[in-house]
Each structure stands twice: as C-alpha cells, then as structure tokens.
Amino acid sequence: MKICITAQGATPDARVEERFGRAPYFILMDSETESFEAVANPFADGAGGVGPKSAQLVIAHKAGALISGLVGGNARAVLESAGVALFAYRSGGSVRDAVHEFRNNTLEQAG
C-alpha cells in the first residue's frame, strides 16, 4: 500500500513532521518495497486553509494511509471522506522508523 508520511526533509531519513498541513515534505512510500517519492508541500507557508488543501494533495497521490503527528478537523474530514486511514506518530523518529512501526502494526490509528 502507498502511505504518506509528513516529513521535515525530502528523504526517509528525515524526521517525521508532527504538523500535517504545514509539513515541509510529504514522503509517499510503498510500504512493501520502501521505494519512495518526496513531494515538497506547496501549502507549507500558506496563509490559511492549508489542512484541506494538503489533504487534497495526499488524496491526489493516491495514498491509502497517512502517518503524521496531529491532523486538524478540516483535513481529517477530507481524508476520512476519501477513505485514507490516519495514524499518529509522535515519537520524534525518522520517516523510516515510522514506516517500520506501521508495518509492525504498533502505530495508533487516529480517528
């Protein structure tokens, strides 16, 4: 499954960014092969409404699950409507750490 992880940098070694809408990067990773694509978030410095806009971006990249720290109400409504599963990761590790926890089923499903 393709999963999206909010990240502070453009590689799987970057730390997970705990904010969703203003995350600098979205790492889109195949949870089986760990091949990935980094997408710079064009809304990271936006004035407002960045949650739903970032959610739309995640959906456009056909992610089935999202790993982030905290997802706001509007973004959550968009992601849940599109059937994206939400997982909370707030341990301060890297994108790769978060994906390993996801594969081990130790991440808490949020909402």
Add this chain to the structure above:
Amino acid sequence: MKLAVASGKGGTGKSMVAANLAFTLAWTGNVTLVDCDVEEPNLHLFFPSPATTRDVTVPVPVVDDSLCDRCGKCGEVCQYGAITVLPDRVLFFPELCHSCGGCMLVCPKKAIREEPKRIGTLSCSAPLPGLKLITGTLDAGNPHAVPLIREAKKQAAQDSVVIFDTAPGTSCPVIEALDGCDACVLVTESTPFGLHDLELAVDVAARLDIPAGIIINRSDGEDTDTLRFCTDHDLEVMMTIPFSRDIAAIQNRGDLLCRVRPEWQKDFCALFMKCRSLAGVEQ
C-alpha cells in the same frame, strides 16, 4: 469626521474614551458611535436603550450535486481551502470561506449558487437625543469579524461625526475599523505592555496613513517611557487620565465619567478639537 479609537493592548480604556467623547459631543450636535469590537461589544452597557436589530449575512456557495461533474476547478481557485473536491463528492468548510465568489465564477457547469449565511447582528439605537449607537455583534464561534465590521461602518457612512471603537490588537478587525478614518486616537497605559502594544498600533496607523494621537490612561503621574516614545515619534499626547479609584468605580458600575463628573466634559471637548486638527478638519 471619522475618528477611530484604537489601542494595541486590550483593557486600556478605548470604550471608556469613546463613550465619554460621544456622550460629551451629543450635548451640542449629532454624533454616531460605532462599536467595531464585534467579538465583544460593550458600548451598549454604557447606553442602555431599546434597539432595532437585524441579521448580517455573507454569501456562501451551495453546490448542486446533480449538475456538478467533480472537475475540481472550484477547489483549485479557492485560496482558503474552503472547497475540497473528491471523486464522488464536494466538501465545503463554511468557516474557511471568505465569500469571494471565485468558485461560482469558475464553475463550467454553473453548479454553484450562493446563499446567505448569518454571521451576526447589527443593532441601532438612540440612547440620547444627539447620539446614535450602532453595535455589531458577531455570533459566538464565527471567525468572520471583518464583513460584520464593514457592515457596521456602512450603516454610519452618511453621518458627519462618527466615532469607531475598535477591537484591541493590530489584526484584521482593527485594520478594517481604521481603514478610511480621518484620524485615530490610540489609548495606552503607563506599563511596559501598554507601551509595547502602542508601538505596534502606531506602526499600523502609519502604514494606513492615518494621523494618530495618544491618550495615556491610568497614568502613574510620570509616564516616562511613554512620553519618551511619543517625543521620539512626534506623537501628540492629547489627554492624560490619572490612575484613580474614583474613575474606576464609576466605570465599574457602567456609568460615564462625564455624566458623574461633568467637569471632565471640557477635557473631552478639548480632545475632540485636537482630533479635528489632527485630521486636518477646519475649525
């Protein structure tokens, strides 16, 4: 003349100044007092009087699902993230919408129309023979103060002497209230916090190109730092109100300084004359 009373810091005495100025001016002419602090209006407490009240609405989009083909153009044009188009439906977040109408304009299927949505109320009363009071009240939880302030100002557009009591701070609701005014008075107090926020408010007035004068309220009798700031920035201190238990007690029971202590009326008259010259209005 359109005069705004602003402050930066909250609780410095904006409403006290605005209410007493309006009360004093109403003896000799017509004055309109507009409460632009729509998230927490309080001027009606000084002037209890029957009011006529009407709803204020803003237009928000409604999508006709039978016409919409989910092309996504409305979501792309929305700068506020208020519309999200999914493959099978359109999600709308009214609290993010700024009522710009862009979504309706770009929709190729004409599937979007606008409907009015209530954001608050506007009340109008005549508590004294020469005084008109206009109060904007934003509905609790509604984030759109600016269109309500705009509506309150429109209500007073034809009046000759208008005093706008603004919200504290220097954000959008204050900018909207100040915009188009001939002059503003900035009420401060002799504390470090009062001075810090006064500096921000002075900067805002300068950027809006509105002449500003200063009122020092709850003066400690010295006001050293505030006076130095005013001298450095060529700002006139138009009035100084002492830190007084008597004034606080009058204020706390919802009364007016100029009603209980009429000798203050000449000070507020003098303040108004200074505001007129600040605004460049002929005497």
